[in-house]
Ligand SMILES: [Zn+2]
């Protein structure tokens with residue numbers, strides 16, 4: 001559990017499944033005992049109202065952004081980690097209210113020793129429990145070797161390399177499953193980090209393009225139903241369902257700029273609740289006012305593989321050359 005969101009379990013207790021002591025405040029909406037204090041709204045919430053609050057916010061995000069249409073076949077990028085576990089649970093619970101929608105989990109095995117085995121086991125157990133079909137794609141089958149092997153001596157580039165290969169693997173899984181939307185477990189923290197990182201890199205077009213990513217090179221629209229729910233809220237949601245996966249973090253994450261940004265934003269969020277939401281609002285305002293003025297490169301097609309890209313050769317083909325990966 002990382003520190004740094006604008007809420008806390010009541011009583012300042014560590015996040016455990018232990019019952020809330022009698023002395024804790026009451027829920028702001030009923031007479032039940034509060035399990036969570038939302039520092040942005042100031043409200044205390046009991047278990048049921050906390051769960052209802054998370055699910056109604058996800059429902060509203062899906063509705064307002066028209067993420068899922070009747071009859072959609074939604075693929076869930078299921079790593080087995082905390083965010084994608086919460087995504088699968090929430091979408092499963094919302095499924096009866098989604099007209100004719102089907103779910104399929106897509107799990108990518110990148111080949112990361114000492115990390116992936118546990119999360120894949122967790123993903124397998126989850127799809128069995130929720131009776132959701134699953135498609136698995138491994139880097140070894142798709143690219144001929146594991147991520148660990150590709151990254152020997154290139155560890156600082158881990159997230160970039162993995163991101164490009166994972167994207168291809170997800171598309172392969174999505175096409176195999178025949179889905180119409182691809183849902184990923186990106187949460188509010190992830191989105192705020194991305195906004196901040198694009199600003200740090202001076203990459204305003206990418207900031208806007210990210211938000212419009214549904215049509216940029218993805219044959220299958222991507223959706224992020226958890227984008228307005230914080231990492232900490234998702235952790236509490238999982239614990240309240242007794243579904244907290246006690247899993248290791250990706251060993252390569254320490255090399256990423258994102259890790260530094262994450263720590264910094266988490267600290268700011270504690271001192272100034274609402275910081276992460278404000279970053280998302282800033283992005284929305286930039287989109288609304290400046291998007292038309294930014295030069296967005298037209299989508300072209302890769303000379304080697306034909307996939308949509310912004311230059312002559314796509315990132316994947318360039319990476320394959322560099323890593324000596326054959327095939328297409
Ligand atoms: Zn309540």
Ligand SMILES: [Zn+2]
Pocket residue numbers: 302303304305306307313314315316317318
């Ligand atoms: Zn290509």
